[in-house]
Amino acid sequence: EAVVSTQSTGSGEKRRQTHNEVERRRRGKINMWIQKLAEMVPNCKDEMGTKRGASQNPGMKSNCGVLMKTVNFIQELQIAHNQVVERLQEQNQVLVEMAKVREALKRSEQENIVMKNQLKNHGINPLDGM
Secondary structure: OHHHHHHHHHHHHHHHHHHHHHHHHHHHHHHHHHHHHHHHOOOHHHHEOOOOOOOOOOOOEOHHHHHHHHHHHHHHHHHHHHHHHHHHHHHHHHHHHHHHHHHHHHHHHHHHHHHHHHHHHOOOOOOOOO
16 A cells, blocks of 8 residues: 555656646746737836836736736727727718719709800800809
């Protein structure tokens, strides 16, 4: 029995070490992506050294602070995006209205030409430029 418990303890220790290493790598990847976010998001560099223990490791960031600022920044971008989309839609509506006005002007100019010709045919000299 003593041999069995030693073997199970040894395999348990190995499993624990493997788990710890996997967890360390996972945290490392998470921290790397949070670092990239901090570099991309305005004012996120303020989070440098705000995590507990930062005095021992000045490169540490408050992950929560970085994520909070990232979410806020994304929300601001979404608002700005929606405003741009709204303005583009308004501009498109103005362009459609302008096209309608141009078309109406073109029709009016053509009608004007027809009416001037009719006046000439009846011996009336229309004033040019009117």
